[in-house]
Amino acid sequence: MREVGVVGVGHTKFGRFNGTFLDMAGAAAIEALHDAGIDLAAGKHGIDQVFLASMGVGQVNKLSGAASALVDTLNLRPAMAETIENGPASGASAVKIAYMAIASGLVDTVLVVGAEQMRVLSGWESTDFVATMLHPEAEYPYGLTLPAFAGMFTRLHMEKYGSTEKDLAIVAVKNHENAMLNPVAHIHLVPDLHAITEDEDAGVINPYVADPLRVYATCPMSDGAAALVLTAMDTDRKFSHEPVRIAGVGQATDTHVVAERPDPLDLFAVRESARIAYEMAGMGPQDIDVAELHDAFQILEIVESEEVGFFPRGEGHLAAREGKTRIGGEMPLNTSGGLKAKGHPVGATGVSQVVEIVRQLRGEADGRQVEGAKTGLTTNFGGFGNNVVSIILTTEKER
């Protein structure tokens, strides 16, 4: 199969974006095209295809055909264009499909843009929007929300494996610390671990969202866009950067209805997507130097760190306690600040995760750089684990 690499990355400051959806998606795209050294003059760009990843461009922004509008905005006509939707895993799905497009030989160079405007919605509206990823007949109509699910999931984990509210806060504080080193992160603020957990005011500054989840155990609502230029590695075309090779892509679906899973703590699709990606890459967890996991809720970073093979089952929270997942630790997780502090514009997240890994593998991650990182993993989690995509990137040569 044709090898595919990333040669350009772009990323808006996550948070509140003042402008239209196309402004925001376009800003990330232009940065990625510039980063790749692509001549934006019409007819010279060589972009064959654009994939736009978004969960809400239809529901929230009331746009259809937005990928075509983006192509026109960027003057990339007659490039082909489609919007890809897979809930919060839309971003990694678009990367996967771009991989397929290039590997097929039908196209050589693809622009992937993930974009989401969540802050045009009120708090309740955004919770409702996010809840549309739940099963439309068996979950959503009963008033379930993602925080409610995550709360129940966390309680189960606490009972079975002994994780604590403080463990969630430890993960959160680490991710906020990492976000301080990432200029495009939404939140630049590091909470005090004691203050948000054991202090007498903890309930005020860090109130419960869905017991046992407090504010600092969940991600914020963010606007944001991230972009990548992917290219075939067997062409003569030169870019400003050596390609970071996509060594493996894995994806798996699980029951859409969480209640139908024999063990709700068993995130089959995370494990299976990682297994497929490792197999394709000819690698294993021991080869990964840095990873971006989908910590929409802090418990998910803990459990995913087990399911992708970094730590034994039921020991992810112990690893976090011991500092193993910090920058400088044995397995740095979410150096970007993660969904917790970098932010989680849902459809952009999977693309943003790849941007961070590319920056790490290029040695461009400044204060949050993982020394000597050569191989990284992203895991992008759709629904409540009903559709998960894992991607392995590397600067190592083809095996």
Add this chain to the structure above:
Amino acid sequence: MREVGVVGVGHTKFGRFNGTFLDMAGAAAIEALHDAGIDLAAGKHGIDQVFLASMGVGQVNKLSGAASALVDTLNLRPAMAETIENGPASGASAVKIAYMAIASGLVDTVLVVGAEQMRVLSGWESTDFVATMLHPEAEYPYGLTLPAFAGMFTRLHMEKYGSTEKDLAIVAVKNHENAMLNPVAHIHLVPDLHAITEDEDAGVINPYVADPLRVYATCPMSDGAAALVLTAMDTDRKFSHEPVRIAGVGQATDTHVVAERPDPLDLFAVRESARIAYEMAGMGPQDIDVAELHDAFQILEIVESEEVGFFPRGEGHLAAREGKTRIGGEMPLNTSGGLKAKGHPVGATGVSQVVEIVRQLRGEADGRQVEGAKTGLTTNFGGFGNNVVSIILTTEKER
């Protein structure tokens, strides 16, 4: 590149569907899986990937991650799944992406489902929904709708090439006649040509929608779903049908803002998408025995029949007058009844067009069969020609 073929087709009765979006999408999918002879038992289906095409599953149905829900409904876990959106060309885009997925070697067998529920909306709501495919900043806010665009386009064509309201009606009557022979068509009724054009009551039974477009020059609002099973042709797996090979796939974008085109009558993206598809197939217009064109408005069938090379520019309406586009004519168009009479559930249309061509090439089109048809073309038109996909299918052997 790996060759890809269609081995299963499914199609709901277009019109009003009483049931949920997933019921409807699932019904078409199950028919296609059965048609391919696929064992639906869990673990035996061999479906690696599902692509769901829909323009409105987010905007209209308020669902995200619907492709994952469909996988679960059909018991196809852990198949990968994404939703593909490209306005009214979503269906053909999903077929194109499925082609890429299989050609890449990452997957062997893919289920493509196109589905749209438009009749849950009121008339005004559906017109507004369809208008979201126009440019969000330069067209939609000014109150433009698709019928308004098509009306202006038609007027221009009449002035430049001498087409008439009666020509539009001739195309419409032909497509209604074809739909009578297609059990899954929305409308089973053939209007009288004289009555809808020259009769004194024509203005009553066929009123203007957007002068010079009357009701019978525009498509209805339909619910509907269509499905395909695509497979690699280099595997040993046997299906119930010999694959109908996808010989060519072409796609092109044009300016999203129609007013920016030097000549609005020049449907560049139609011409370019067909050119790419012909080149890939090693074929030309003379090789096509039957075609499904995107007659959301009857003028489009006329102009597209020129742009894809069947008739000289400005003569498409003359060909229709002369009966050349009827079944039995030299270039039968929209044997299914077309968008005009089969119906146009937007995201389903591109998949439905391929279903019709497969039925024609298999010799399963009953009363509407084009004798000896071996090669067919579909053209699926997004926005007002801003993103067009053309596909060539054939029973001829690989060249």
